Amino acid sequence: GAGVSQSPSNKVTEKGKDVELRCDPISGHTALYWYRQSLGQGLEFLIYFQGNSAPDKSGLPSDRFSAERTGGSVSTLTIQRTQQEDSAVYLCASSLRGDEKLFFGSGTQLSVL
Amino acid sequence: AQSVTQPDIHITVSEGASLELRCNYSYGATPYLFWYVQSPGQGLQLLLKYFSGDTLVQGIKGFEAEFKRSQSSFNLRKPSVHWSDAAEYFCAVGAPGGFKTIFGAGTRLFVKA
Numbered sequence: 001g002a003g004v005s006q007s008p009s010n011k012v013t014e015k016g017k018d019v020e021l022r023c024d025p026i027s028g029h030t031a032l033y034w035y036r037q038s039l040g041q042g043l044e045f046l047i048y049f050q051g052n053s054a055p056d057k058s059g060l061p062s063d064r065f066s067a068e069r070t071g072g073s074v075s076t077l078t079i080q081r082t083q084q085e086d087s088a089v090y091l092c093a094s095s096l097r098g099d100e101k102l103f104f105g106s107g108t109q110l111s112v113l
Numbered sequence: 114a115q116s117v118t119q120p121d122i123h124i125t126v127s128e129g130a131s132l133e134l135r136c137n138y139s140y141g142a143t144p145y146l147f148w149y150v151q152s153p154g155q156g157l158q159l160l161l162k163y164f165s166g167d168t169l170v171q172g173i174k175g176f177e178a179e180f181k182r183s184q185s186s187f188n189l190r191k192p193s194v195h196w197s198d199a200a201e202y203f204c205a206v207g208a209p210g211g212f213k214t215i216f217g218a219g220t221r222l223f224v225k226a
Contacts, residue, residue: 102159102214
């Protein structure tokens with residue numbers, strides 16, 4: 001497709017379970033971001049991949065969160081042992097270089113019961 | 114590391130009135146600056162961006178923003194607000210060279226008839 005694709009669009013899980021969120025960026029975009037948007041909160045930076053450089057993981061809130069990007073394209077954000085405070089919309093964005101216009105996906109609404 | 118502050122959590126303006134949303138940034142050099150809008154049920158859309166040159170930039174939907182280096186500000190303005198402008202507005206700061214883009218907490222705009 002022409003845009004950033006995220007799946008699933010909605011995920012309901014039980015506390016303590018692991019979840020995987022997927023992001024398929026725009027073809028050719030070297031930069032990929034994950035952000036988290038909680039109710040009433042802004043966009044919280046989580047992690048940033050830029051080309052072949054080591055990812056900037058400075059925004060990951062705990063070691064339960066991890067992300068990888070395979071082949072410079074698809075990315076997976078994994079949350080282990082989910083907690084209720086992890087409930088939020090997880091947004092993925094990509095851009096040509098990372099410092100330019102970001103193209104956002106529609107997000108994954110995660111609900112931890 | 115860059116940072117961005119949006120001092121106003123929410124603002125209410127009357128339809129037809131002028132609008133100014135504040136944004137202050139912190140970065141050691143001239144940053145890349147952006148304003149994004151998130152309408153209810155919609156994804157994030159770029160309104161305008163500043164990279165260099167003319168400090169007054171024009172965007173879509175009649176919005177403009179002015180970069181003021183001395184005040185470290187990038188305020189968003191619109192001369193006459195329409196009801197359809199009700200949304201959440203995010204200021205963001207990036208940096209040349211492929212550094213990550215950081216968002217502010219957002220300002221929610223309410224438009225009253």
